[in-house]
Structures are given as C-alpha cells and as structure tokens.
Amino acid sequence: MKQTIRLFLVALFAGAITLGGYKYFEEENTIRFETPQQSKFIPTSLSATAAEMTTDFTEAAEKTVHAVVHVKNTTVSRQPTNIFEYLQGGGQPRAMVGSGSGVIISPDGYIVTNNHVIANATNLEVTLNNNKTYKAELIGTDPNTDIALIKIKDDSDFPYIPFGDSNNVKIGEWVLAVGNPFNLTSTVTAGIISAKARDLNQFDGNTQSFLQTDAAVNRGNSGGALVNTRGELIGINTAITSETGSYVGYSFAVPSNNARKVIEDILEYGNVQRGILGIQVGNLNPQLIEKYGINVTQGVFVGGIEKGSGADKAGIKKGDIIKQLDGYKVTKFADLSGYLGSKRPKDVVEVTVLRDGTERKFPVELIKLETFAIDDLGVEVKNITPEELKARGLKNGVEVTRALSPEIARYKLEGIIITHINDEPINNINDAKRIMSQRDYHTPIKMTFMDGSGNINSFIFR
Structure with a gap:
C-alpha cells in the first residue's frame, strides 16, 4: 500500500512539473496581435484616382471632326497607245482620282493639307463632315515641307481648328488623329506623342523634323489633323513608315508651327521664306568627339561659318556645339532644323553654344536661304x-x-x-x-x- 501511495505522489509531482514547463514555454513563444494605432495617412479613394487619370477625348473630337475635310484630287494624264506616242509624247487623256484629308484653319475657308494630296491636280473637290461639297482653289504649295494651302467659299462661316504651339508638345501627351482613312470620313483615332524632331532620312540632304505618334494613321489620313486634348492643331498628319503600306504602330506629322509659318509665307509672299543661321553643321558622332576632344554626346557641331551670315556677325565659331535655341534644347540636327523651320529671315534667335567647356549665348539674326x-x-x-x-x-x-x-x-x-x-x-x-x-x-x-x-x-x- 505504501508503495502504491509513493508511486502516485511521484507521478503527481512529475505531472505538475511537466504541465508547468509546457505553460512556461507556450507563453514565451506566443505571438500576440495588438490593435494598431490609427494611421495619420488617409488612403485616397480608388474611384477618385481613376476618375482623375481618365482623359476625355469627346470634347476634342467634337471640336475638330467638323473642321477636317475629305479632299478629292482629279488628275488627267495621257497614256500612249503606240510607240510613236510613247517616244514623242501624247496619247489618250485619262482621269485619275486620288483622295486625302485637309484641315479648315479659318472661318473663311482656308484649308491646309499635304502637297502630295493635291499634286498635279486639274480639279480639287472638298467634302465637309455634313456631306456638303465645294470646288477648291489651289493657293500655294511647298514640296519641301509637303504642305499645301487650298480654299473653299461659302456665304456662311466654316468650322475651323485653331493652331496650338507644337514647340510645347510633350512626349507622352495624348493626341487625336482626325481624317478620312480608306475613304472612311470623320475617323478619329487616339494615341500619344512618341517622339519629337524625328528625321525620317528619306534621302540625303532632306532633313525634316516630324512629330511621331502612335495614333493610327493610314492612307487617306494624309493632310488631316493631329490635335491635343484641348482640340488645338499641333500637326498635319503626313507619313507612315511601313513594309505593308498600312499603319504598323507609328506615324508622322508636320509640326503645326512649321505648317503655320509655311501657309503664312504663301499668303504674304507667294513662296516660303526660309531663315538660316549661316553655318555648316553635323550631329555629334564618335569621330568628331575624338578628333576635337569633345566631352558631350548631344548637340549640333558647327563645322563651318558662312562669311557675312548672322552666325558670323554674332561671333559663333567653328567647333562650337549648339545646345539650345531660344531656350529649347537641341540634341541633334533635326531639333535645330525643326525649330528654324518656324522662323523667317531677319528673326533673331538666341543660340546657346558650348565652347571650351563653357556655355555662351549669341543673338543671331537669320539670313534668307535663297x-x-x-x-x-x-x-x-x-x-x-x-x-x-x-x-x-x-x-x-x-x-x-x-x-x-x-x-x-x-x-x-x-x-x-x-x-x-x-x-x-x-x-x-x-x-x-x-x-x-x-x-x-x-x-x-x-x-x-x-x-x-x-x-x-x-x-x-x-
């Protein structure tokens, strides 16, 4: 009996020790979740954020779609019917019809379009968004920028698109392309500005500065409007680069500042007045950087000065690197040519150059390029x-x-x-x-x- 009581007491003592040890270690390793203090930062409403980020294109589309027209170009050419007509010229007249787009830029009916849309036209016909059709008069063209000006007449005012400042356009900015692709009138597509001062290098010596966008542009869009979300004209849709002949992701527009300057010159002078600095230039490349010990990789290198030019009189020298024009950044020749394309002879441009590691500014009066x-x-x-x-x-x-x-x-x-x-x-x-x-x-x-x-x-x- 005593043996039984002894064993019971030992078991009871051992159990107490085991239970106490378990409770001790359990409390040491317990993870406690405490109620957090109220945050001082208030999260924004998801619906409010989405609303702020949403861009509404309807107002811009409504403002512009009625001012973009369909341009039909009829040309008459002679097709030779025998070897004599082929060698000496002549043949049967044959009418060919092409089409594109145009933008009404004034209430009295002036329309800007591409030169290639109306080239060699014997008859021009313009159809508005309301299906009214007008005979158009050719006012003038500039093949270099592929810009043309035509005009229609009516007793009432026409809807028109005001010009915006293409120099202030930003990469990533939303834009709309408005035109008549594949004869589908009043078509609006949306995209962003993909690049500025894009040089297509169509062939040597024809450097031109374009706005690049991913808004869909196809055949028939040429001469149509590229507008910002405020409905302002910032470009004239002109070209695409494609192996198929159709839109593949990007398109190009003549900046509105350049187009505006061209049509104002046509109206005032009958031709385009081009202002130049009077320098020979080139983009920076590894050869120039190594030869002249240049420590920058962006800018336009001055390779020569035309005697008596504005650049010569202002003090610009061979070897200078042009970094800015009127405060606008210049990283390559297309930046320079694009900005000067909106200027005239005798305009004064502030040119910022890098010389011997120091930036200097020169006011340069542009001379006329004849x-x-x-x-x-x-x-x-x-x-x-x-x-x-x-x-x-x-x-x-x-x-x-x-x-x-x-x-x-x-x-x-x-x-x-x-x-x-x-x-x-x-x-x-x-x-x-x-x-x-x-x-x-x-x-x-x-x-x-x-x-x-x-x-x-x-x-x-x-």
Missing part, C-alpha cells in the same frame, strides 16, 4: 558669296544644297559648285532659272561643276 530646285538635274542650289567663290578659285557658280531624289543622292553632290549649264555661266540662281526655262526639253543637259577636291567635271543628263 534656293532653286532644278528638277531636271535632281538638285537644289543656292547662291554663294564672292568670298566663298574666291576661296574655291572660281569667278561664278551656285552651290548644290541637297539632292531631290534618292537616285541623285547616291552621287553625293552636296557642296559642289555648278559653274555652267549647257556651257552658259551661272552667276546666281536666277541664271539657273532662266537657262532651265528657255532650254529645249528634247535635248540633253550639260552640267559643269567643281567637286570638293577642286576638280572640274561635267555630267550629261538625258
């Missing part, structure tokens, strides 16, 4: 100063500024001096105009020129 496109030779030429001629050992000539076609661009003729055409001396672009207008179109053209090495050569164009 050029003439010799279509039959496939080149554009400009007047040059007597000082430049003397430096080349020449008495007369005009300088080739760019090629007008990819075929001619292969010969790298930029910078050559044309001294004679058909053995007649060329002193200025007026001589070139006169000779080309008086020549016999059935005879070849002889062009005599000095190349960059100082050699005199001649080309025969048939």
